[in-house]
Amino acid sequence: MTTRKKLEGNGLWESSRMMLPEHKESIIRRQLEEGRKVKPTLDAQEMELIEHALAESFYDHRTITLRLYDEYEEVERTGVVTIVLTHRREIKLTTGPGEWEWIRIDDILSAGVS
Amino acid sequence: MKASKRVIMLADCQSFYASVEKAEHPEYQDRPLVVAGDPERRSGIVLAACPKAKEKGVKTAERLGEAMAKCPELVVIKPRMQRYIDVSMKITDIYKSFTDLVEPYSIDEQFLDVTGSLHLYGCTPEELARMIQNYVQEATGVYTRFGIADSKILAKMACDNYGKKSPSGIYTLSKDHLDGTLWKLPVSDMFMAGSRMTRHFMAMGLPTIGSVARTPLAKLKQMMRRKFGRNSDIQAELYWRIANGIDDSPVRPGTHQVDPKSVGHMMTLPRDYGRLEEIKVVLLELTELVCQRCRGLGFMGHVVSVHCTGADFDRPSGFSRQMKMDDPSNVTNQVYRWACRLLEKHWDGLPVRQVGISLSQLTPDQEYQLSLFDMDREKWMALERTTDALKRKYGDAIIIRAVSMTEAGQALDRSTKIGGHYR
Numbered sequence: 001m002t003t004r005k006k007l008e009g010n011g012l013w014e015s016s017r018m019m020l021p022e023h024k025e026s027i028i029r030r031q032l033e034e035g036r037k038v039k040p041t042l043d044a045q046e047m048e049l050i051e052h053a054l055a056e057s058f059y060d061h062r063t064i065t066l067r068l069y070d071e072y073e074e075v076e077r078t079g080v081v082t083i084v085l086t087h088r089r090e091i092k093l094t095t096g097p098g099e100w101e102w103i104r105i106d107d108i109l110s111a112g113v114s
Numbered sequence: 115m116k117a118s119k120r121v122i123m124l125a126d127c128q129s130f131y132a133s134v135e136k137a138e139h140p141e142y143q144d145r146p147l148v149v150a151g152d153p154e155r156r157s158g159i160v161l162a163a164c165p166k167a168k169e170k171g172v173k174t175a176e177r178l179g180e181a182m183a184k185c186p187e188l189v190v191i192k193p194r195m196q197r198y199i200d201v202s203m204k205i206t207d208i209y210k211s212f213t214d215l216v217e218p219y220s221i222d223e224q225f226l227d228v229t230g231s232l233h234l235y236g237c238t239p240e241e242l243a244r245m246i247q248n249y250v251q252e253a254t255g256v257y258t259r260f261g262i263a264d265s266k267i268l269a270k271m272a273c274d275n276y277g278k279k280s281p282s283g284i285y286t287l288s289k290d291h292l293d294g295t296l297w298k299l300p301v302s303d304m305f306m307a308g309s310r311m312t313r314h315f316m317a318m319g320l321p322t323i324g325s326v327a328r329t330p331l332a333k334l335k336q337m338m339r340r341k342f343g344r345n346s347d348i349q350a351e352l353y354w355r356i357a358n359g360i361d362d363s364p365v366r367p368g369t370h371q372v373d374p375k376s377v378g379h380m381m382t383l384p385r386d387y388g389r390l391e392e393i394k395v396v397l398l399e400l401t402e403l404v405c406q407r408c409r410g411l412g413f414m415g416h417v418v419s420v421h422c423t424g425a426d427f428d429r430p431s432g433f434s435r436q437m438k439m440d441d442p443s444n445v446t447n448q449v450y451r452w453a454c455r456l457l458e459k460h461w462d463g464l465p466v467r468q469v470g471i472s473l474s475q476l477t478p479d480q481e482y483q484l485s486l487f488d489m490d491r492e493k494w495m496a497l498e499r500t501t502d503a504l505k506r507k508y509g510d511a512i513i514i515r516a517v518s519m520t521e522a523g524q525a526l527d528r529s530t531k532i533g534g535h536y537r
Contacts, residue, residue, distance in 0.1 A: 006352055010363045013266060016306065018220045020533045021407075023199045024370050027218060030203065031371065 032072060039069045040109065053111035054091060057081040066093070067109045074109065077101065121239050121262065122365060123226040124269040125209065125246065126278065127202075128257040130222035131162035134201050135191045137255025146170055147189040150178045151535055161193055161535065195532035201254055208250055212242070215365045223273075225266055227365035243284045259283040267305060267361035271296060275303050289359050296359070297324025305356050314341055327357035374411065378419070378472025379403045381524065382534065386425035386465035390458070392522035393422070393466055397457060398450050399518055399525040400471045403510075405446040406502055408473055412480070414442035415473025418449055420456040423468035432468075433460040442477050445494045449473065 005011040042050075057064040058081040065078045079095035089105045127133065131149040136142060146167035148160045160181050163172045170185035182188055202221045209216045212235075215227035228242060235242050243260040250258050260283065261273025272287035275296070287295060302312040304323045318337050320326050326334070331354050338346040355361060379400045387393050397420070408415060417438050424431030439452045453471055504512050510529035518525035530537055 004348055007348060010366050010369055012361065013219060013363055014369060020221060022532045023202065023221055026199055026203060027370050
């Protein structure tokens with residue numbers, strides 16, 4: 001059956017191409033690798049801002065949004081800091097009733113009190 | 115900014131597998147050479163023939179025996195599919211050094227959109243194509259041919275119909291002069307027009323690409339409806355656009371990253387399987403592969419389809435049936451149970467030459483319903499996580515099921531192949 005999709009976007013070529021699954025997987029893996037990021041070095045001021053925001057959230061129970069480093073794609077988490085483990089450099093971010101996540105302070109790229 | 119015309123290239127590698135082998139075996143440089151499947155199995159056909167072999171009348175896809183008869187001094191090389199994939203990716207990298215918009219269309223054909231990068235080289239599209247052609251030749255020993263146009267469809271047809279035949283291997287097809295070029299060609303030279311469709315076009319009184327292009331779309335739809343029924347409108351529009359070179363599809367590098375609609379595997383057996391137990395062995399092996407791939411992609415399937423083709427070419431038999439499982443799954447044993455039900459119900463008892471299985475209606479496997487009757491699921495999943503990791507690290511043959519060691523088993527043989535040919 002020929003469907004409408006062949007006439008739209010890249011449909012003609014996506015429906016007619018001949019790709020070995022192994023070839024396709026290599027291409028996808030390569031593209032993933034190319035998207036890989038190194039962790040940026042934060043300057044002292046940014047670090048201070050982050051610490052400030054974490055402290056504010058911890059003491060005043062304010063909701064904060066954290067941008068976290070990931071090799072492939074940055075992630076965002078929103079919640080309240082409920083525990084700070086200074087020696088392990090980790091915080092516990094409570095994201096909802098009964099839900100939390102341990103986050104390494106070193107992974108935080110920016111923090112903002114919402 | 116003035117909207118400028120796009121500059122799209124379709125680059126095609128000449129006799130790709132054979133060229134790769136010739137580059138790596140300089141001693142065969144001046145001899146006719148083919149890459150051919152294993153003669154002992156049914157895949158004993160010519161996959162690629164070098165220009166010297168083609169001169170002797172050897173054709174792609176013919177039986178190795180026939181090719182040898184035409185050209186007794188033929189050098190025959192077993193395919194090495196992984197190597198060809200690697201070289202293809204290397205060529206992609208070369209193209210990417212000229213533009214970031216590169217879309218592989220098959221192992222030996224890729225689209226390049228150089229609209230935005232052409233000015234960096236201060237040359238014409240043809241000169242740029244020549245530069246890329248030399249670069250690829252130097253780096254890999256593969257000769258590439260180029261079709262250049264303002265759309266993918268014209269670039270493709272420029273390459274197939276002119277670039278491959280021109281001494282420079284480069285041809286630009288201008289949309290403004292189609293009546294003096296493409297439209298004169300027989301309709302069989304049109305992209306997507308196979309032998310069956312060509313016959314239909316001839317019967318409709320449309321012998322050339324131009325005659326299809328010049329038929330008003332409404333009329334072409336009417337003509338095709340008469341032949342193929344009411345549902346042929348889209349097909350009519352597709353051919354009409356191809357003939358007129360109308361195609362605004364982008365060159366999309368991320369095109370392969372879409373979530374699959376289904377995951378399936380199929381194989382042609384080395385001999386006909388006539389007993390249920392034998393077919394079940396292959397079915398289990400294929401189920402394992404499909405589930406393994408699903409797990410790797412992070413999907414579970416809800417619908418399982420099983421496909422069998424009978425062995426007798428003249429009296430086609432077999433079936434292709436699907437069934438919805440109680441719950442979505444990617445656990446081999448679970449999926450296999452359902453696949454067996456399909457096989458047992460629909461197999462007609464005649465010898466089988468081809469078996470396939472696929473999973474569709476895919477959902478992410480991050481969360482799943484706990485099934486009351488399947489307490490072992492967690493255990494199975496842990497086991498499969500371990501076997502998958504082993505296979506990823508050491509290859510599919512590192513751990514296999516006991517039935518795969520029986521005479522019917524194909525898993526070991528299959529683990530040495532890609533696309534049915536040797537790795």
